[in-house]
Amino acid sequence: MTDCKAHWNAVYTRKDRSEVSWYQAHPEASLKALSLVGRQDVPFVDIGGGASDLAKILSERGWRDLTVLDISEAALAVAGRRLGEQAVGVALIVANITDWTPPRRYEVWHDRAVFHFLTDEKDRAAYVAALKAGVCSGGHVILATFAPDGPEKCSGLPVRRYSADQLAAELGPEFDLRHHWQEMHVAPGGAEQSFTWTVFQRR
Secondary structure, three states: OHHHHHHHHHHHHHOOHHHOOOOOOOOHHHHHHHHHHOOOOOOEEEEOOOOOOHHHHHHHOOOOOEEEEEOOHHHHHHHHHHHHHHHHHEEEEEOOHHHOOOOOOEEEEEEEOOHHHOOOHHHHHHHHHHHHHHEEEEEEEEEEEEOOOOOOEEOOEEOOOOOHHHHHHHHOOOEEEEEEEEEEEEOOOOOEEEEEEEEEEEO
16 A cells, blocks of 8 residues: 555656646536436545545535545645635545545445556455445446556556446446446547446445
8 A cells, every 4th residue: 555655646746736647627527427327415425536626516516525535645635725615525535445444325436547547356356345335225336447448557557447347347236337438538648548437326
């Protein structure tokens, strides 16, 4: 965990958030997925939310129960500054998702670009265990990873690429695949990254 934490803290210390390859000025795909969930102002957790503005946007739209988890203190410090006074209503948690035991359940679990970094089977099993502990019955999981035609590495690290069906197999039969699509993300440097987006509902 120490090496992983050091890696991501170094990334966010070296670069402005607008320079990292996964940066989005406006999280359109995440908001599209939330519109498909059809729920507003419910307990929400953003896994690996880092310096994203998603929590800020949801707070501005009236969501009051928001949690952002990231392994990097540096990333969450950026998020806190971006949130400003709105940070009072957002829980910022520094943790490695593979070591985290959710203290409560959420109705929406959102992960854009964390799961594909888990190349070790044990880490993926730990992630799914945390997800099952943290998502309530009937709750939704929004999961986005690199698609089969996406990059093989990101931020200098190897990744696993997934189709929607492969993500469904990782989560298991407790989760029904409700929606899926592919999105081409254009990184700040101009490179194109193909993502698989999925929305699951827990039975």
